[in-house]
């Protein structure tokens with residue numbers, strides 16, 4: 343029989359190119375500090391360097407790999423540089439990258455337990471591990487009334503929480519007839535913008551999102567929350583969802599969960615906790631105080647893809663009562679029916695998220711936890727916090743600067759006393775230099791610089807150099 347024509351990569355070719363690709367990644371990580379952290383590409387520049395038309399004849403993998411360095415790297419902002427201090431980090435690690443590779447290699451789509459039992463059961467197991475590792479309430483365990491699931495992002499997790507809250511508050515009627523314009527959600531003025539987006543998507547209407555004011559430390563004021571809930575009730579509205587934050591994006595503020603949780607309990611309101619970056623801190627006993635009150639939460643989310651050495655995307659989402667979530671999102675067309683689902687003995691994670699399909703993300707999380715062990719993870723988280731605290735102490739001792747917010751963990755918010763323009767000028771000079779990358783926010787209406795220590799390989803020398811460069815540029819700009 344003649345050989346069938348094929349354009350596929352053979353297993354031997356895959357092995358060879360795969361080794362080259364892994365070598366490239368290892369080399370990239372070794373030389374990453376030689377690149378300017380923030381890409382210097384101008385708008386449209388990368389695209390203009392690409393061929394106008396796709397190739398008709400396939401190209402060699404060597405040619406493709408060669409173009410990575412030439413065409414792609416100039417347009418990369420090096421998130422994995424130890425000099426990356428911007429936003430919140432999105433860190434990664436060797437075991438995570440290998441887990442991601444294996445996930446691609448297996449190519450599993452785990453929408454149902456039956457479509458790959460290991461995909462579901464490893465996820466359930468690792469998420470139960472994390473309940474213990476972070477000291478989360480036992481109600482979040484799959485062996486209890488709740489359970490955890492991996493979502494793409496915290497935005498999606500919070501959306502699922504909001505949808506479940508909406509349904510629980512209307513006895514699961516909103517799914518049928520649509521939201522009635524009376525459901526109200528609450529979060530603080532400092533909450534992440536994803537909550538606002540989620541309220542829009544959930545059809546509750548932005549007019550029904552209350553942004554509760556914060557105290558001097560940028561944490562939600564529970565007295566104002568309670569007052570607003572009472573006012574809304576008196577106006578005939580239905581308060582249904584409160585989102586508190588552990589570690590707000592702008593300043594790492596920690597909302598007072600115990601008081602907010604109590605108010606939610608008394609008012610039968612779904613209490614969601616967004617700990618996108620700072621959730622990871624709960625790995626360490628000494629930072630668990632940031633999570634006081636989480637036992638009152640109906641749901642909780644944090645991102646190993648921010649600060650737990652697990653590459654994007656990987657968000658962990660927990661609910662205390664999985665029935666509410668499943669009843670909200672479950673839908674079973676004929677083509678997905680199968681015996682395992684019917685038996686009720688398995689989890690089908692398609693019922694715990696917005697999309698149907700899902701990747702085998704638990705692999706990379708499992709690899710990371712097994713590689714580092716809880717001891718290794720705690721070590722690096724502690725070190726990041728220590729370095730941020732050191733940086734904050736240098737700032738405090740320099741009378742050109744001031745801290746703009748408390749520093750509970752690994753984010754330092756500060757400003758030059760010269761005013762908004764000086765701070766913007768300082769940030770632009772630093773970022774243009776390529777030596778480091780940091781970003782800004784507004785706190786109390788004043789431009790504030792943020793330095794977040796959370797990249798996997800950031801060490802004392804990187805933070806020391808950042809401080810040196812900030813001092814040098816401060817002299818120039820002021």
Ligand code: PLP
Nearest residue numbers: 430495496497534590591616618
């Ligand atoms: N919540 C908080 C507190 C965040 O800081 C962020 C992102 O920085 C998010 C939610 C959104 O994260 P994601 O990109 O996973 O949706």
